[in-house]
Each structure stands twice: as C-alpha cells, then as structure tokens.
Amino acid sequence: MNLRTPSAPEVLDAQQRLNGIAVRTPLLRSDALDEQLGLRLLVKAECLQHTGAFKFRGAYNCLAQLSPGTYPGGVVAYSTGNHGQAIATVARMLRLRATIVMPADAPRVKMAAAERQGATVVTYDRQSERREAIAGEIAHRIGALVVPPGDHPDIITGQGTACLEALQDLAPSTTVDAVVVPCGGGGLAAGTCLAVAAHGAQSAVWAAEPEAFDDTRRSLAAGERLVNARLNGSICDALLAPTPAELPFAINRRRLAGVLTATDSQVRAAMRLLFRELRLVAEPGGAMALAALLAQPAQFAGKTVVALVSGGNVDPHVFVEALLAE
C-alpha cells in the first residue's frame, strides 16, 4: 500500500482529473431545516454522484493514474459496498479487471451493482475472516493491485474534491464555519481536511460516527488507533470499518476539529428530513452528518455548516422503515 501523506494542493490536481467525469453534485438548502436546527445548513448531495456515493471520486482519481499494463489482473477492492461499487464502475470505464471482496451481509443492491459492472464479487464472513488478507491473497495470485478504501493518497485527495466543490460553489462572502462528514475508516474526513486547506478556508472539519462504532473518536482521544468492540449492529452499514485506516488517521489526528456521534434513531430522523425537505435518498451512513447535527445542534447554533450526504445506496425496505418510523 502507498502510505505517502498527500499534500493539500493534490486535492486541486484531483479535481482537474475528475473535471467532466464526476457529477458536480448540488449544494442544497431549505428554510425548514435551518429553522429546525437553528443554523444555516448547506447539504452537499454526494448521494447523486455516479454509483450513488462519493467513493467514485477517490476510485477514479486513483485508478486513472495507474500505468497501463502494470497490473494484468487489474484491481482488487475490499469494501462494505460503496467503495467496491466505485472501483468496479471505474475499472470498467478504464478497461481494467476488477475483483470486489464484500461481507456476506452487505446490501444486495450493492453486490448486484458491482456484478452488473462486470466485476467478480467474492464474499467473506464479517465475524471470522479478515478482508485485507483475502484481498491480498487474490491480488498476489492474479497480479492485481489492492485498492484500499482509505489507505492511499490518491483515494484521500479524490474524496476531498466533494468538499472543495462545495466551498467553490458558495459566494466568496460566505464563511463556512464547519464541515461535517460521515466517518467509517476516515478517508473522507481526511480528504475534507485537505480540501479546506487547499481552498484556503478556516472551516472546522468534524467527523460523524455511529454511537457504538466511535473508533475514530476514541482513537483521537487515545492518540493511537483503537478498534470497535463490535463489527455489526448499526443500520449504518457503510460506516462499520473496524478501526481507523492508518493514513487517514495520521491526517485526521492533526487536522480534525473533533468527532460527533448519532444513534440509529437519529439517523432515521435525518433520512426522513432529507426525503421531506430536500427530496434526497440517503442511505443510513450517508445521513450520518445530518444525524449528528440533529443530535448536537447547540454546538453549531447560528453557524454556517456544510453537511455532506455521502451515499444513497439503500435497500427499499430499509428506506421505507426510516420514512415510516416517525
């Protein structure tokens, strides 16, 4: 794995690479949300990105830089879903072979989407097997590159382009006090920190995690990478990385303002609000930043806050449950 720490200006390079390729997703707002939260909220709708998640950005930024022919077996990704789907889609665009290692309990829509893109899907048991080991073994056998969801500088800077766009799309007179992003392994948070620096902004970047899966919050407090007690048991399937990824953690510990958390119930409330007020389909993990603002609104009272909705790949029955949970 390439663990070189990327510099902030590399987010600008990534944006050049993605120009005309990624969807320039809109920044949305509503009076009703502002009134409910007591702050000025801007929602970056990355659920509208290709493959339904910001992961497309990092995947393209990374794979587009591979030298042709270096990896005859193409690329291998292990993923709770969205990263794998992004790698599969980008590999098809760039005519690379792709193998995706997914937990056996990942949403069916995510597996089907990867296979539709021509990728080979290999499943594993989240409780008893290590995805990194399986991916490494396959890559060695077929001559492929393992593309991790966070531990690569080009993945991190690619993810950062979402926040960069949001800052660029605002009038120069608008000061963004805080940017809140969902956090699993921490790659999006790290890229967002670099994007804020690349834009010359002073915005505080906050990561948001499921309450019982707050590995990044505890790791930052401890100064070392800690693991979650459990590996499942939250509806936020996209945010259940067992521990912070190494390279993102090195960036986040220096640059992150802090970590917020929210419960599954607050996540469902955020999904309902995004549906009703902004006509967005968010998957549970995708709604985590807004859920964290719902959980801790006082901390941001009167501030201008960008919340990133990171993905929208959700099984219909999970979405229906959130809509009707009120």
Add this chain to the structure above:
Amino acid sequence: MNLRTPSAPEVLDAQQRLNGIAVRTPLLRSDALDEQLGLRLLVKAECLQHTGAFKFRGAYNCLAQLSPGTYPGGVVAYSTGNHGQAIATVARMLRLRATIVMPADAPRVKMAAAERQGATVVTYDRQSERREAIAGEIAHRIGALVVPPGDHPDIITGQGTACLEALQDLAPSTTVDAVVVPCGGGGLAAGTCLAVAAHGAQSAVWAAEPEAFDDTRRSLAAGERLVNARLNGSICDALLAPTPAELPFAINRRRLAGVLTATDSQVRAAMRLLFRELRLVAEPGGAMALAALLAQPAQFAGKTVVALVSGGNVDPHVFVEALLAE
C-alpha cells in the same frame, strides 16, 4: 393576464435573471437505465430545485420583474400545489404578500409548505368550484396580481431554463434527439420548446401526460383546446389541469413533436427506478416523462433523450406505496 407570446431568446434572459438564484440541478445517468430502455437517457433532476419543483424558475422569473408597489395586495396563485408553493416562496424572497388557492384534496405537505412561507392558503372544491374565479375575486378585492401557472410569458420562459441548462451542460458533440417533459397545463412543455430553439438545437420536444388526462394530446389532434372528462383519479396530482392553458397551447401546437402517455402503474415503476438507479425522490407527476419512455421505449430506441423529472413533493405513504408496488 399577459398573453403576449414570448420569443425563444427570452429564455436566455430568464436564465440571466435566475443565475445564482435557482439551483443548477444536475443531469444524471445510469448504465442500468440505459440498458433497460435501450437508449441513452439523461435525467434533468428538477426535483432538486428550490421548493422541490421546476415551478420555482417561472415564479421567480415572473415576480422579479414586477414594479415595486404596483400590487399592494401582492400576488395570488391558484395551483395543484407546486406552482403555489413556488409563488409563496418567491414572494417571501421578494417581500411580496402571497395568497394561494389550492384544491382541498391537495397533498398536505404542499399546503403546509406554502403556509410556512408566510402565504395565506385558501382551499376550494375541485368538483364544484372554478379556481380561476376564486383567484380573480380575491385579487380584485385586495389589489393583487393573479399569477397563472402557465398563461404568462415570463412563467413559460422561466420554466424553459431547466432544459436550457441541460443542453448547455452537455458536451457540444452530444446531439440530443429528444426532450421529454411532464405535461399538465403545458407551460413546461412550451418553455422547453423555446429553450431548444434558443440553444439552436434540433431536439424534438415531447410532452407526457397521464393516460386518462390526455387533454393536450387530444387538443393538438383537434386543433383546439379540449377538456379532460374527469378532474381527479390519477396519482399524478400535479398534472391534473382540466385543459391546456391558452398561451402554452399556442406555442405547443406549433413546436411540440407529440404527446406520450403513461398509466399510474408505469408512473410507480418510474418512481422505483429513479429511487433505485439515481437516488431521486420523484412525485408521481414528476416521474411522468420517464414513465412515458417506459411505456413507449421502441419509439426512442438508440436515441439520446433528456427526461425532465419535474418535482419531488410526495407524501411519504404515496412514495412507500410506489417503492413496494413491485
């Protein structure tokens, strides 16, 4: 009412007026949709516009041109919902009073949203009362301007800016064969025809109506404006205008390529596809253009088609019903 026929270049003026005010909504695509339909589909996601519908564009373009003080009573709109909500929102932005006349069976979310914007909502019975008469009487009494949903040149050219953006956002090498838009009174279709001309494109513009509410299709065939046999009985509440509006019809009869129709069942299928493949929340009427393509795909086989998703204001139980109808 101002029934001056607008010229195509006025759509460009409207775009200038809306620049930085309206959301530049994204143009989205998916391999799965292309494969299912057998064509190259580009979805203009106007469900992400302010107020959740394209109606914001026409409302702003019209109200922003009113001379201050001419109408002490502000503006009056009659509407199945989205137009009224747009007028209420824009009136608040421009500090005008607003009165909205809505059918008593309109979705609750639409009434609540108008009231939240500070508008006065007056309801009427769709079967026994004429909304135009009620609006006219109120306007006369309080010194207000009636802003019709279609019969105004500035409304029509404002609505046209959605299609204009879509055409501008494509590479110059992309030829759009057809643009399909949902059709109630016909204002969006008329504006879209003007937008195609303003852009210098040759795209055929198709209107899409609910099967049992095909007043525009029959009116074009007859050469005069005919009425629908019924005034309710489709899930597409936004498309149940009783007859084509006069000014849009004058434009549509010269410029429209034709009219497509779809059933409620096809509309629900389109809503499901938009949820699953593009993470969009479409209201029933908003999904009509895609529903019509699902109903008549052979007509557009191999073509490049822009389908406009016109709105996303849908009661949760209606949306859930569509998701689970499969």
